[in-house]
Amino acid sequence: MDSINLTIEAPPVSETKLKFLKAYKRPIPSIYNSVLQELIVQQHLMRYKKTYRYDPVFALGFVTVYDQLMEGYPSDEDREAIFQSYINALNEDPQQYRLVTEFPPSFYFFFLLADAERLETWARAQNSSSLVDFSSKSGEIEDLLKDIAERAGGNGSFSYSRFFAVGLFRLLELANATDPTVLEKLCAALNINKRSVDRDLDVYRNLLSKLVQAKELLKEYVAREKKKQAERAEPQKANEAVKSFLAENYDTRKLHRV
Template identity: 35%
Template sequence: MNNVRTVSDTKRTFYNRHTRPINTIYRRVVEELMVEMHLLSVNADFSYNPIYALGVVTTFDRFMQGYLPEQDKESIFNALCQAIEEDPQRYKQDAHRLQALAQSLPSKDLIGWLSQTTPTDRDADLAEQLLGIANNPNFKYSRLFAIGLFSLLELSDPELVKDEKQRTEALKSVASGLHLSDDKLTKDLDLYRSNLDKMAQALVVMADMLSADRKKREQRLQQSTTKVTPPSINE
């Protein structure tokens, strides 16, 4: 008997957990992330790790910027994790731990650690995870894992990831140390950065449309409430 959860099972669980409607522009983002997490969760070679968790949290936070109502974001994220039978607090705690770690390390030290050339004792759990990834020929690479790696570099040195040459060299070094395809890593991150730009542009357009619509409503309201004063009989 096949008990593997289906995408439909995951979506059903999600919408049972988060029952409020999702704003149109963000619905595709949420469902694509949901499907991606689902497909990884049912893959036999996939195993959870904190870098993947950072990738999930970063992707959600970046693509859900500007979401209203703001308080719904937590419910949506929690439902995403619960839909694949995971603990959202685990994701958040691991992501925050790695964010703080990356911000405290010079980029040179972080790259050396991620590429397995200069180990450090700063985080024993992460060190063990990195070693396990490097030594696992069946490690299930994912776009979300790549985003987690990129987020670490970005938090450590925002200027480094903006410079194409430095960014490319850093990613090649990390990919080599972890035995990942640097070509795949680079392509996934180029697409991620491109999609962030597109989302930002879409939000600007949406904000302009909402602003124009609000002004029109205000003008109509003002016109409807303006009373014409009748002329005086003495004029």
């Protein structure tokens, strides 16, 4: 369910970061960890705003950013454990964001899915028109979007964030709504400032671009190190072969003398 920040006392950022580190104690490669640490600080500040209220579009945005960041992580199991530790550190429920399971989302009935999966499933069934016309329809997701529009319009608590912007963008992607005007219409229907969304999506795209470059550099570095290790191993193997040959030859000479 949605939650409003009325009774939660905000802990210091350091406490949230420490909680994350205590929950996940294994080392995280710096290419991932540096961005994770930056994200958890940003999300801590969003999480403990007085106007903060969890909503599934925000959840979809975070899950999208997290999956893009952690793409290519050495272990799927560790990637999921980091996700769990991250959300728990913010005093929220990872299972509300997305279902943690060995089965794909399609295995489950719609009402059993976590919020990110529910939105993804719904968006895949939409098009440019139906995505924007949610206010004239009824349904779980349509009602959720109506609630967001009402709160964003001033009738309730709403706190816009970068993750919300990414969530909107993900909805457009899944609905194959490629016309640039669709985002403008969706923002208007939700009472969201499109300039803020455009700005935050630019930041998101820039982050993805830097991550791709960094991961490519990491791959090249790993490949170079493996090559160096192989080159260093060749002389050692040759020396061992020579020693083995000499030892065998020495033993043979001893036998001939006897």
